[in-house]
Amino acid sequence: MTAQRQERNRIRLGIAWIGLLALGVTAAVPSPGVQAATTERVVADRNTGLAIDGFDPVAYFTDHQPRQGQSQFEASASGAVWRFCNEDNRKFFLARPDIYGPQFGGYDPVAVARSVPLPGNALVWLIVGQRxxxxxxxxxxxxxxxxxxxxxHAARERWPALLATLAE
Incomplete structure (x- = not known):
């Protein structure tokens, strides 16, 4: 093997190592979605501060479907901005956010049961036991x-420890 060929092989090997190192660093840095999922006690959009993507939490109970809230009917609670379809829904929520707000701060209860703070999707929902x-x-x-x-049972057992890892 010539000296030039050996030098080219060393350069290629060096480039390969740099690529692998960069890939390892990239894999170690969480994506923005993961950061959003693990830094809030209530799932909220990082840019707007809206909880549950601006859907009215009371509408799930009264209309039996998700309905987009309106900016003129907003309230702040639990570090997030909540939107409502009308003033009555806003009042109901403010009187009892523990009932109308999504349980586990809007995190998926199946994931919480596994100790993983995975944000729920406002369009994939269920009411069980009036929650x-x-x-x-x-x-x-x-x-x-x-x-x-x-x-x-598993989610309630793991929620306090998981909640302690989430930022205020």
């Missing part, structure tokens, strides 16, 4: 619906 639960995906909603007590 609102949001899920990351439909599969989690299905397994939860099949045995809610199992997941609620």
């Amino acid at each position: 609102l639960y949001l899920f990351d995906r439909d599969e989690n909603r299905r397994v939860f619906a099949a045995d809610p007590e199992r997941y609620l």
